[in-house]
Amino acid sequence: MADDMSFNPTRDDFEALLNDSMGGRDFAEGTVVKGKVVGIEKDFAIIDVGLKTEGRIQLKEFGVDEAGKATIKIGDSVEVFLERLENALGEAVISREKAKREEAWTRLEGVYAKNEPVMGAIVGRVKGGFTVDLGGASAFLPGSQVDIRPVRDVGPLMGKEQPFAILKMDRPRGNIVVSRRAILEEARAEQRTELVSQLQEGEIREGVVKNITDYGAFVDLGGIDGLLHVTDMSWKRVNHPSQVLAVGDTVKVQIVKINPDTQRISLGMKQLQSDPWDGVEAKYPVGAKFTGRITNITDYGAFVELEAGVEGLVHVSEMSWTKKNVHPGKIVSTSQEVDVVVLDVDPSKRRVSLGLKQALANPWEAFLEAHPVGSTVEGEVKNATEFGLFVGLDNDIDGMVHLSDIDWSVPGEEAMARYKKGDMVKAKVLDVDVEKERISLGIKQLAGDPMSGDTYRKGQTVTVTVTEVTSGGIEVRFGEDDAPMSAFIRKSDLSRDRQEQRPERFAVGDRIDAQITNLDKAARRVSLSIKSLEMAEEKEAIEQFGSSDSGASLGDILGAALRERASKE
Numbered sequence: 001m002a003d004d005m006s007f008n009p010t011r012d013d014f015e016a017l018l019n020d021s022m023g024g025r026d027f028a029e030g031t032v033v034k035g036k037v038v039g040i041e042k043d044f045a046i047i048d049v050g051l052k053t054e055g056r057i058q059l060k061e062f063g064v065d066e067a068g069k070a071t072i073k074i075g076d077s078v079e080v081f082l083e084r085l086e087n088a089l090g091e092a093v094i095s096r097e098k099a100k101r102e103e104a105w106t107r108l109e110g111v112y113a114k115n116e117p118v119m120g121a122i123v124g125r126v127k128g129g130f131t132v133d134l135g136g137a138s139a140f141l142p143g144s145q146v147d148i149r150p151v152r153d154v155g156p157l158m159g160k161e162q163p164f165a166i167l168k169m170d171r172p173r174g175n176i177v178v179s180r181r182a183i184l185e186e187a188r189a190e191q192r193t194e195l196v197s198q199l200q201e202g203e204i205r206e207g208v209v210k211n212i213t214d215y216g217a218f219v220d221l222g223g224i225d226g227l228l229h230v231t232d233m234s235w236k237r238v239n240h241p242s243q244v245l246a247v248g249d250t251v252k253v254q255i256v257k258i259n260p261d262t263q264r265i266s267l268g269m270k271q272l273q274s275d276p277w278d279g280v281e282a283k284y285p286v287g288a289k290f291t292g293r294i295t296n297i298t299d300y301g302a303f304v305e306l307e308a309g310v311e312g313l314v315h316v317s318e319m320s321w322t323k324k325n326v327h328p329g330k331i332v333s334t335s336q337e338v339d340v341v342v343l344d345v346d347p348s349k350r351r352v353s354l355g356l357k358q359a360l361a362n363p364w365e366a367f368l369e370a371h372p373v374g375s376t377v378e379g380e381v382k383n384a385t386e387f388g389l390f391v392g393l394d395n396d397i398d399g400m401v402h403l404s405d406i407d408w409s410v411p412g413e414e415a416m417a418r419y420k421k422g423d424m425v426k427a428k429v430l431d432v433d434v435e436k437e438r439i440s441l442g443i444k445q446l447a448g449d450p451m452s453g454d455t456y457r458k459g460q461t462v463t464v465t466v467t468e469v470t471s472g473g474i475e476v477r478f479g480e481d482d483a484p485m486s487a488f489i490r491k492s493d494l495s496r497d498r499q500e501q502r503p504e505r506f507a508v509g510d511r512i513d514a515q516i517t518n519l520d521k522a523a524r525r526v527s528l529s530i531k532s533l534e535m536a537e538e539k540e541a542i543e544q545f546g547s548s549d550s551g552a553s554l555g556d557i558l559g560a561a562l563r564e565r566a567s568k569e
Contacts, residue, residue, distance in 0.1 A: 033049050033079070033080060034049070034077060034078070034079055034080075035048055035049035035055070035077070035078055035079070035080050036048050036075065036076070036077055036078075037072055037073065037074050037075060037076045037077075037078065038074065039074060040072075040073075040074060044056045045072060049080065055080070079103070100135075100136035101136050101137055103136060104134060104135050104136030104137035105137055105171055107135075108134060108137055108166065108169065108176065109169065109171070111166065112166045112169050117163040117164060117165055117183055118134055118135075118163065118164055118165075118166060118178070119134075119135070119161055119162070119163055119164075120132045120133055120134040120135065120139065120161070120162070120163075120164050120178065121133050121158075121159050121160060121161050121162070122141065122154065122157050122158050122159065122160070123158070123159065125154075126140070128142060128143060129141050129142040129143045129145070129146075130143070130146070130154065132164060132178055134164070134176065134178070137176060138176070139164070139166075139176035139177065139178045140175070140176065140177050140178070141164070141177075141178050141179070141180065142177070142179075144181070145167075145178070145179035145180060145181045145182070146180055146181065147180065147181055147184060148181055148184050148185060148188065157180075162180065163180075163183050164178040164179060164180055164183060165178060165179045165180075165182035165183050165186075166178055167179050167182070189263075191223060191224075192223075192224050192263055193263065195221075195222070195223055195224040196224065196258060196260075196263050196265070199221075199224075199255055199258060199265065200255065200258075201255055201256065201257060201258055202254065202255065203254070203255045204252060204253070204254050204255075204272065205221050205222075205252075205253060205254075205255065206250060206251070206252050206253075207219035207220050207221045207222070207226065207250070207251060207253055207267075208220045208248065208249070208250055208251075209245050209246065209247050209248060209249045209250075209251060210225060210247065211247065212241050212242055212245060212246070212247060213241070214230075214240065214241075215229065215230055215241075216228050216229040216230045216232075216233075216241055217233075217241045217245050219251060219253060219267055221265070224265065225265070226253070226255070226265035226266065226267040227264065227265065227266055227267060228241075228245075228251075228253060228267040228268065228269060229266065229267075229268075232256065232266070232267065232268035232269060232270055232271070233245070233269050233270060234269065234270050234273075234308075234309070235270045235273060235275065235276050235277075235308060235309025235310075236305065236308040236309045236311075237295050237296065237303070237305070237311060244269075251269065252269075252272065253267040253268060253269055253272075254267065254268050254269075254271045254272055255267060256268040256271060270309075275309075276307060276308065276309035276310045277309070277310060277347060277350050280310060280345060280347050280352070281345050281347055284306060284310075284312075284342050284345055284352060285342065285345075286342050286343065286344060286345060287341065287342065288341070288342050289339060289340070289341050289342075289359055290306055290339070290340055290341075290342070291337060291338070291339055291340075292304035292305055292306045292312070292337070292338060292340055292354075293305045293335060293336070293337055293338075294332050294333065294334050294335060294336045294338060295311060295334070295335075296334070297328050297329050297332065297333075297334060298328070299316075299327065299328075300315065300316055300328075301313050301314050301315040301316045301318075301319070301328055302314050302319070302328045302331075302332050302356075304338060304340055304354055306352070310352065311352070312340065312342070312351075312352030312353065312354040313351070313352070313353060313354065314328075314340060314354045314355065314356045315353070316328050318343065318353075318354070318355040318356060318357055318358065319331050319332070319356045319357060320356070320357050321357045321360065321362060321363050321364075321395075321397075321437075322363060322395070322396040322397055323396075331356075332356070338356060338359075339356075339359040340354040340355060340356055340358075340359055341354065341355045341358035341359050342354060342355075343355045343358070362434065363394070363395035363396070363397045364397065364432060364433075364434045364437050364439070365434050366394075366395060367393060367394060367395065367397060367432065367439065368432040368434065370394070371393075371429050371432075372429070373429050373430065373431060373432065374428065374429060375428070375429050376426055376427070376428055376429075376446065377391075377393060377399070377426070377427060377428075377429060377441070378424060378425070378426045378427075379391040379392045379393050379399065379424070379425065379427075380392045380422060380423070380424055380425075381419055381420065381421055381422060381423045381424075381425060382398055382421065383421065384416060384419065384420070384421065387402065387403060388400050388401050388402040388403050388405075388406075388412075388416070389401040389403075389406070389416065389419055389425075391425060391427060391441060393439065397437075397439065398439070399427070399429075399439035399440070399441040400438070400439065400440060400441065401425075401427055401441045401442060401443055402440070402442075403415065403416055405430070405440075405441070405442035405443060405444055405445065406419075406443050406444060407443070407444050408444045408447070408450055408484075408485070408524070409450070409477075409484055409485050409486040409524070410486065425443060426443070426446060427441035427442055427443045427445075427446065428441065428442050428443075428445040428446050429441060430442045430445065447480075450479050450480070450484075450485050455479075456479075456485070456516060456519060456526065457516065457519065458516055458517070458518065458519050459515065459516060459536075460515070460516045461513055461514070461515050461516075461533060462478045462479075462513070462514060462515075462516060462528070463478060463511055463512070463513055464476035464477065464478040464487070464489075464511070464512060464513075464514055464528065465477050465478065465509065465510070465511050466506050466507065466508050466509060466510040466511075466512070467486075467508060468508065469503050469504065469506055469507065469508060470503060471491075471503065472490065472491055472503070473488055473489050473490040473491045473493070473494065473503055474488070474489050474494070474503055474506050475487075475488055476488070476489060476512075476514070476528065485526055487526045487527065487528045488528075489514060489528050489529065489530060490529075491503055492531070493517075493528070493529035493530060493531045493532065494506075494530050494531065495530060495531055495534065496531050496534045496535055496538075501531075512530065513530070513533055514528040514529060514530050514532075514533055515528065515529055515530075515532045515533035515536060516528060517529045517532050
C-alpha cells in the first residue's frame, strides 16, 4: 500500500502508457487508417482502429446490396478517415466517406498528372453546370463542357458511367473541374482522322445537309462534315444557300479539297455540272447583241445574267448615252430584262464586259441624220456658262452655242446676257462630232454675216442710230434688224466744224448719216465719220453745181446741193 502511494507518474509516463495501449501505432487526426469491423449494431458498424475505444460508421457509407443489406460483415478490414481521436463520448470519430474521398483524390491526382481520362457519373445539377461523382470525389462539370454542341436534355446522361477529362484540381480547396466535351472532341478527332484518310480529292460522295449558314452548308459525309461553300453550289449567282438547299436534303457532292493540317473538307456541287464558261468566246463574240436579266446592282455598274452561270458587267459608263454620273439603280432595276452588246470577253478571268447603251441608237448619230450641218434647230436654254449657252435638243442631248457665235456685232458676254435659262432659241447646226459627243450651234449664223459680200464698202453712206453718248464720241448701230452692226464715231469725226464736235448735241435714238471710212472684215471693225460725209458732200456739190464763170458763191452751191438732197429724201 505504501508502495502504491509512493508511485507518482510523470507526463512521459502517460505518453508511454498511451503508446502501449495503441500498440505502438502512429495515429494522427486527418489521416486514413486501417480498422476492423468488430460489430454491427442496427444501422452502424463498430470499427476498431487500435485506439482505446472503437468508432461508429453508418452502414450506408459502406453501401448495400440489391436486397438492401449491408455489404460488410464482422471481421472485414476497412480503411477509414480519422477525424478525431476521441469525442465527448470517448469514441473515435471516423468516416468511411471521407476515407473514400481521400483515396479518390490520391488516385485522381495520379490520373491528372498523366493526363488520362477518369470514369465518373453525372449525379446532380448545380448553378452553371452539374455535379459529377468520380468514385468518391465530387467534381464540377460546366454546362459548356457537357457536349460539343449545346444539349437541351441532359436526362439520358444522368447516372451513366462515362469518361471525363480533368481540367483542373485544387486539393486544398477541394475543387475539381472536369469536361465530357474534351473526351468527345478527342474521340471525334481520332474518328475524323480515320475518315479523312478514307477520302480522296475529286471523289464523288452523297451526304446529308446538317446546317445552313450565310456562307454555305455543312454536309455530313457519314460521320464527318464538309463545307459546301455558297460559291460552289451552282455556276449561277446564289445570294443565299437556302435558295438551293434545305436542312435534311440528300445531295451529291464532289470533294474539292482536303486540308491535311486542319482536316477541313471543301465540297462542291457545281463541279458535277458542265462549266458554262467553256467556249464562252464563241458563244458571246464581241459586238454581238444579247438579252439578259439584271441580277445585281452596285455603285460601279450592274451584273447581267446571259445564261445560268455566266454573268457580265455593264459598267456605269456604258449604261446610258446621256445620263452621266447617275447611280445604275436609277437606270435599271433588279430582274429587269435588258438588251446588251458584248464589249470584251476574258475567259481566263471569267469576265464579260457588256454595254447597255450600245444596244440603243447613238443619239448623236441620230441627231446628225435628222439635222445635218447647216440645218436649223430649236431648243431650250439649259444652262449658261462662261464660254457659251447649252441648248437642249432631241433625245436628251445638248448643243452648245459658243459666245462668239451668239451675235455678229455684240461682244460675247454682252450677247449672252440677253438670254436666260428656259428661253427658247433657234440656232444653226455648225458641227456634230459623234465620237466626242459634241454639237456646235450658232445663233448669229441664222442672219448671215453682215461683213460678207458687198453689203458694206468703204465710202458708203449709212444711216445709224445713236445707242450711247460718251465724252469721247457716240456709239451707233446700223444695218438690218436681223444682222445689226455696231460702231463708234469719235469726237473728232462728229463734224467738220470744230464747234460742232460736241457729243452732247446728240441723244440716244437720234438717226444720223455717216460715211464708212474703213472696213476691216478680219477684225470685224467698221469706222464711221460724219465729218468725212460732210466733206464728201461738199466736194460733190462743188463738182456738180460750181463752175469758174457761174459767179455762184460756195454758200449758193451748198444750198443747192442740200435742197436737191432734201427733195430726193
